[in-house]
Amino acid sequence: MSENERMTTGAGAAAHLGDEVLEMCADRALAGAERAAAERHLAACPACRARLGEWQALFARLEALPEFAPAPGFADRVIARLRPAAAGAAAGAARAARPWVPWSLAWPHWVRRAWPVAAGAAAVWGAAFTAGLVWFARRWALGPAEVAGWALGELREAFWTGVVRVAAAFATAGVSPDPRWALATLVALVALALWGARVLYVHALHPRGTSSYA
Amino acid sequence: LNDTSGRDDRELVEAARAGDDRAFRELVRRFERPVFSLVYRLVRHRETAEDLAQEAFVKVYQNLDRYDPRYKVSSWIFKIAHNHAVDHLRRRRLETLSLEGSPYATDAEDREDSALHPAAPDESPEDEVAARELGGALERAIGRLRPEYRTAVLLRHVEGHAYEEIARIMDVPVGTVKTYLHRARAQLKEWLAPLREA
Numbered sequence: 001m002s003e004n005e006r007m008t009t010g011a012g013a014a015a016h017l018g019d020e021v022l023e024m025c026a027d028r029a030l031a032g033a034e035r036a037a038a039e040r041h042l043a044a045c046p047a048c049r050a051r052l053g054e055w056q057a058l059f060a061r062l063e064a065l066p067e068f069a070p071a072p073g074f075a076d077r078v079i080a081r082l083r084p085a086a087a088g089a090a091a092g093a094a095r096a097a098r099p100w101v102p103w104s105l106a107w108p109h110w111v112r113r114a115w116p117v118a119a120g121a122a123a124v125w126g127a128a129f130t131a132g133l134v135w136f137a138r139r140w141a142l143g144p145a146e147v148a149g150w151a152l153g154e155l156r157e158a159f160w161t162g163v164v165r166v167a168a169a170f171a172t173a174g175v176s177p178d179p180r181w182a183l184a185t186l187v188a189l190v191a192l193a194l195w196g197a198r199v200l201y202v203h204a205l206h207p208r209g210t211s212s213y214a
Numbered sequence: 215l216n217d218t219s220g221r222d223d224r225e226l227v228e229a230a231r232a233g234d235d236r237a238f239r240e241l242v243r244r245f246e247r248p249v250f251s252l253v254y255r256l257v258r259h260r261e262t263a264e265d266l267a268q269e270a271f272v273k274v275y276q277n278l279d280r281y282d283p284r285y286k287v288s289s290w291i292f293k294i295a296h297n298h299a300v301d302h303l304r305r306r307r308l309e310t311l312s313l314e315g316s317p318y319a320t321d322a323e324d325r326e327d328s329a330l331h332p333a334a335p336d337e338s339p340e341d342e343v344a345a346r347e348l349g350g351a352l353e354r355a356i357g358r359l360r361p362e363y364r365t366a367v368l369l370r371h372v373e374g375h376a377y378e379e380i381a382r383i384m385d386v387p388v389g390t391v392k393t394y395l396h397r398a399r400a401q402l403k404e405w406l407a408p409l410r411e412a
Contacts, residue, residue, distance in 0.1 A: 062371035070264050
């Protein structure tokens with residue numbers, strides 16, 4: 001299409017501006033001689049001005065369309081989506097930046113992971129053992145000194161002797177005639193068992209969970 | 215330096231590239247509405263649009279190193295969002311709302327692309343929100359446009375981008391953008407004419 005054909009439709013001097021030109025005019029996309037020619041024609045032609053008005057009305061409606069907002073907290077949700085990737089990248093960087101140490105001096109990963117599991121298992125075991133001691137002492141009407149002596153004698157070679165001593169002390173208190181000691185023993189045993197169970201849960205069942213033990 | 219709101223878009227990209235999370239958050243805050251609006255009008259489903267817009271910003275984050283500072287940040291972000299939404303449309307073929315397909319369709323595939331997929335009678339609340347927001351005559355007419363025409367019109371008239379920027383965002387020549395715009399506007403004018411005359 002030639003410039004003149006694009007500019008005008010119809011025949012002779014009374015020809016009107018083409019639809020495409022009017023559209024470009026409304027979009028302020030004409031420049032130079034083309035724009036000057038269109039403006040001259042429009043100044044003298046009410047019909048083309050009316051058609052231009054139609055385009056301008058359409059563009060005004062389009063430009064008045066609102067921007068929609070996403071639900072509140074959009075940026076937070078984007079950032080949350082970044083975290084797994086960012087955390088993975090940070091972990092990779094930390095591994096890369098870790099200084100080299102001889103294998104015999106470095107704590108292997110499984111050791112660092114295993115100690116809280118072992119501590120938790122010991123706590124649960126200790127609680128169960130102490131409960132058994134209490135039952136044993138009541139069943140045979142043994143005194144605190146006898147139970148403690150037996151328990152300590154049995155376990156003195158054990159690695160976790162310290163934990164068991166505490167548990168045994170609680171157990172001997174459990175057979176004391178003072179009910180306050182019995183209550184304190186019960187509370188301490190439940191707390192110990194819960195703590196051990198939590199450590200086991202976090203480290204053995206959900207080793208990737210975020211935890212202060214990690 | 216910590217005040218992100220005073221920095222221009224390129225500075226924010228540079229800071230985000232250097233690991234400044236607050237700068238990236240500010241970038242998201244600046245562009246969340248225009249990006250969401252474009253994607254929403256393309257896919258015409260709020261939840262999907264929000265998901266796609268979030269994924270687009272994640273892509274922006276992952277490609278911070280590839281930003282070319284010769285171009286506007288807005289063009290770069292819109293390009294990522296547009297490509298992501300178009301990929302989704304190609305997969306889902308959810309484009310438009312015309313029963314018989316666009317009269318400008320050149321083949322069967324185009325006609326199918328622009329054909330109406332009527333909503334089920336038991337519309338979800340999500341559909342109702344979209345119907346309320348996009349149910350006006352002009353929004354429905356925009357919804358009938360082919361996706362590339364729709365993008366061109368929205369970028370030009372809602373976001374106010376120059377032809378060259380639209381060409382960069384859509385990855386087509388400027389001449390193609392002009393063709394898209396001309397056809398889109400002609401269709402809109404034709405479809406809206408009966409309402410104007412009524």
